[in-house]
Amino acid sequence: MVFIGVGGSIEEKINPELILHQGERVQINLINGEGAEHDLVIEFYGARSNRVIGKGAGATVSFLADKVGTFSYFCSVAGHREAGMQGKVTVEPGPRAAxxxxxxxxxxxxxxxxxxxxxxxxxxxxxxxxxxxxxxxxxxxxxxxxxxxxxxxxxxxxxxxxxxxxxxxxxxxxxxxxxxxxxxxxxxxxxxxxxxxxxxxxxxxxxxxxxxxxxxxxxxxxxxxxxxxxxxxxxxxxxxxxxxxxxxxxxxxxxxxxxxxxxxxxxxxxxxxxxxxxxxxxxxxxxxxxxxxxxxxxxxxxxxxxxxxxxxxxxxxxxxxxxxxxxxxxxxxxxxxxxxxxxxxxxxxxxxxxxxxxxxxxxxxxxxxxxxxxxxxxxxxxxxxxxxxxxxxxxxxxxxxxxxxxxxxxxxxxxxxxxxxxxxxx
Ligand SMILES: [Cu+2]
CATH class of the missing domain: 2.60.40.420 (Cupredoxins -  blue copper proteins)
Structure with a gap:
């Protein structure tokens, strides 16, 4: 079990690293691609999506990326993280270059x-x-x-x-x-x-x-x-x-x-x-x-x-x-x-x-x-x-x-x- 990126630089990447910049307000859209129950959690930011239940169901997570560092995102359904549903969020200092x-x-x-x-x-x-x-x-x-x-x-x-x-x-x-x-x-x-x-x-x-x-x-x-x-x-x-x-x-x-x-x-x-x-x-x-x-x-x-x-x-x-x-x-x-x-x-x-x-x-x-x-x-x-x-x-x-x-x-x-x-x- 994995997360797969959709669009832009994360397109089709498995458990893609999400690069953010300090101060950005971020929204992650989660879509259920197969039918089992999932969610997406970034514990450090206290950000947690609703569970997506059924194929095609969607949920969002939003948070303010105000702390610099590298953090984990994962699915909190029992056993899913261990099965492979986890990746990294990196918040870089300073604003994104124009x-x-x-x-x-x-x-x-x-x-x-x-x-x-x-x-x-x-x-x-x-x-x-x-x-x-x-x-x-x-x-x-x-x-x-x-x-x-x-x-x-x-x-x-x-x-x-x-x-x-x-x-x-x-x-x-x-x-x-x-x-x-x-x-x-x-x-x-x-x-x-x-x-x-x-x-x-x-x-x-x-x-x-x-x-x-x-x-x-x-x-x-x-x-x-x-x-x-x-x-x-x-x-x-x-x-x-x-x-x-x-x-x-x-x-x-x-x-x-x-x-x-x-x-x-x-x-x-x-x-x-x-x-x-x-x-x-x-x-x-x-x-x-x-x-x-x-x-x-x-x-x-x-x-x-x-x-x-x-x-x-x-x-x-x-x-x-x-x-x-x-x-x-x-x-x-x-x-x-x-x-x-x-x-x-x-x-x-x-x-x-x-x-x-x-x-x-x-x-x-x-x-x-x-x-x-x-x-x-x-x-x-x-x-x-x-x-x-x-x-x-x-x-x-x-x-x-x-x-x-x-x-x-x-x-x-x-x-x-x-x-x-x-x-x-x-
Ligand atoms: Cu000319």
Whole structure:
């Protein structure tokens, strides 16, 4: 007579050793596999299951593993322990190591962008881009072979002022398998630079262009199949500041949206592969801010303080889907779209097509957590979610629970606004 492990690392092991960590609350499920009467006891912890009587009957034992050491578990029915129904429980000191991501982080921190230029004369600005193909973390326990500018998605934020000449050096890492290139939407001339920058692994090319127009412009790889290179993560933004710069704000952020086409469905574990058929028929599995599932909600939420003004540089790499970008619980004070002579005031949702970008400005008037979404909301279920956390008290004068009436303005820290979580998937 024995205990047999079910699932995980104990699967099919006879009288498996149960490895626990100090402080864990443990539940052991006991199922009767043959029909005689049994139970499971860990005397040291005073943990004892009910007897399971009859084949398929179940019982559970739960306890807090608060003492370090190795202890016995056994069946207390007379003679069963001696017949073989016993094993060890080991409680190790300290917490269990966090689940390690199976690949390096691919997502660029949205606070990772160069500071404003302010006023200066036009000059030559050298831009170094390196194309790197690397396996990166797409989700917990899911990886993907990304193609990138600089090893992150999106690529580096490039900043210049109108009248500057950008001297772009594109180096394709020697570990690459494919050629890559770059097309700057802020460059004027056929191909946007891609004809000068088709670059084989281990080689470098260069081209220069004049930043004629102020604005926020996408750049992306333009090596066939272009959609595949873009989907795999090869996009970024160039800001060409107007003369004298943009108005001062307290904080700036950099977000890009894209979608990914994988053979296995959204949420699968392990390494995901590109599905070319889904790509050309525009059936994505993943929608992503900054390259990874929920990256801007989990690892890199945007952070600001009450009464600060923030600016979000938001672009869509795509390659195929527009974004209806929206902040849950706030409108945009100013939105600057390409070619518009005047900013939009008070927009609620901003439509940005693939290969385009918008400059979004918001003053944060109430503390709490704001969800960042594409208002095509099904995409939350495919990885597209972010958060903007504003430190400071909630402004009850602007919104509060219950009936209207006198309020204690800015008195209460809680409750937090509703959180926006991805639904549970199976
Ligand atoms: Cu490429």
């Amino acid at each position: 689940v390690r991501q199976i690949a390096p982080e691919i997502s660029r921190d949205p606070a990772d962008l160069p500071p404003p230029i302010h006023a200066r004369a036009p000059q030559i600005v050298r831009v170094d881009l390196t194309t790197v193909e690397l396996e990166g973390s797409l989700d917990d326990k899911t990886s993907y072979q990304f193609w990138t500018f600089g090893g992150k998605v999106p690529g580096p934020f490039v900043r210049a002022r109108v009248g500057d000449t950008l001297e772009v050096h594109l180096r394709n890492d020697s570990t690459s398998i494919l050629a890559h290139s770059v097309d700057f939407h802020g460059a004027i001339g056929p191909g946007g630079g891609s004809q000068f920058t088709q670059t084989n692994p281990g080689e470098e090319t260069a081209f220069s262009f004049k930043a004629e127009n102020p604005g926020l412009f996408v750049y992306h790889c333009a090596t066939p199949s272009i959609a595949q290179h873009v989907a795999n993560g090869m996009y970024g933004l160039l800001l060409v500041e107007p003369e004298g710069g943009l108005p001062e704000v307290d904080r700036e952020f950099y977000i890009m949206q894209g979608e990914l086409y994988t053979t296995k469905p959204f949420g699968s574990q392990g390494r995901q592969e590109m599905d070319y058929d889904k790509l050309i028929s525009e059936r994505p599995e993943y929608f992503l801010f900054n390259g990874a599932v929920g990256a801007l909600a989990k690892e890199h939420p945007l952070r600001a303080h009450l009464d600060e003004t923030i600016r979000i540089f938001f672009g869509v790499g795509g390659p195929n889907f527009s974004s209806a970008f929206h902040v849950i619980g706030q409108t945009f004070d100013r939105v600057k779209l390409d070619g518009a002579t005047e900013p939009l005031i008070g927009a609620q949702t901003v439509s940005v097509p693939p290969g385009d970008a918008a400059i979004l400005e918001l003053k944060m008037k109430s503390g709490g957590r704001y969800g960042l979404v594409d208002h095509a909301l099904s995409r939350i279920e495919r990885g597209l979610e972010g958060a903007l956390i504003v430190d400071g008290v909630r402004n009850d004068a602007l919104m509060h629970e219950g009936v209207a009436g006198p309020v204690r303005a800015r008195g209460n820290l809680q409750p937090q606004p509703p959180q926006f979580n991805r639904g549970q998937r199976h």
